[in-house]
Amino acid sequence: MTMDKSGKPYIHALRYSALTGLYDPVVALTTREKTFKRALLDAAGLESGQQVLDVGCGTGTLAIAAMRRVPSLRMHGLDGDPDILERARAKTARSGLEVVYSEGMSFDLPYPDGRFDRVLSSLFFHHLMLEDKLRSFREIHRVTRNGGALYVADWGAPQNGLMRLAFFGIQLLDGFETTRPNVQGKLPELMEQAGFERVRVIRNIPTLFGTMTIYAAHKGHGQPSPVRDA
Numbered sequence: 001m002t003m004d005k006s007g008k009p010y011i012h013a014l015r016y017s018a019l020t021g022l023y024d025p026v027v028a029l030t031t032r033e034k035t036f037k038r039a040l041l042d043a044a045g046l047e048s049g050q051q052v053l054d055v056g057c058g059t060g061t062l063a064i065a066a067m068r069r070v071p072s073l074r075m076h077g078l079d080g081d082p083d084i085l086e087r088a089r090a091k092t093a094r095s096g097l098e099v100v101y102s103e104g105m106s107f108d109l110p111y112p113d114g115r116f117d118r119v120l121s122s123l124f125f126h127h128l129m130l131e132d133k134l135r136s137f138r139e140i141h142r143v144t145r146n147g148g149a150l151y152v153a154d155w156g157a158p159q160n161g162l163m164r165l166a167f168f169g170i171q172l173l174d175g176f177e178t179t180r181p182n183v184q185g186k187l188p189e190l191m192e193q194a195g196f197e198r199v200r201v202i203r204n205i206p207t208l209f210g211t212m213t214i215y216a217a218h219k220g221h222g223q224p225s226p227v228r229d230a
């Protein structure tokens, strides 16, 4: 397993870098990817000309989908894995859209304060240890402008026993320590600790591997998001 600069395990898209080439088909087949990424983008209220960041962007699927909706976005993607960023750049070039990709860590973002109108993230926070989830939410809060918002799709508190059981598959792949706070439903309180306001669950989506939760969190004044449970 790869370590990051501080000596902590770095969890690649499918845990091991050798599996990264399989990431897109595996996610498409197992996570109801189109449904939950559409729900995330529906919630995010993307508008012409906004500066948008996708944290832990992986192969760029979400960034490309956002650009297809609103081609005038200034879209940025950040990931800690240079190999997956190469894949994201190639995929984005094939789509004919423009996304600026940067290599970096979520808890040390290479952007100035207040840079982004929207920060998005999908299938990412369950890769981080508890303290790094909080550090990353703090960094995201820093780079979000006042009135801006964060929208996250990630594994959340299971809706029922079956969804809890299904989530063991993800825990076996990605590890128990990083995934436990997700399944305990702790992401909203971490967002609040980082300074976000009006944090809420927008939607819960059942999948083959557990409950996928869409969260919204705001910085300062902005439009509250509608609440919906599914």
Ligand SMILES: C[S@@+](CC[C@H](N)C(=O)[O-])C[C@H]1O[C@@H](n2cnc3c(N)ncnc32)[C@H](O)[C@@H]1O
Residues within 6 Å of the ligand: 010, 011, 012, 013, 014, 027, 055, 056, 057, 058, 059, 060, 061, 062, 078, 079, 080, 081, 084, 104, 105, 106, 107, 121, 122, 123, 124, 127, 128
């Ligand atoms: C499961 S993938 C999700 C990719 C994409 N967001 C999606 O929805 O398909 C998680 C990504 O997070 C990246 N990653 C893990 N830890 C990171 C960190 N601390 N900072 C930035 N990227 C990180 C991995 O390289 C991987 O590409």
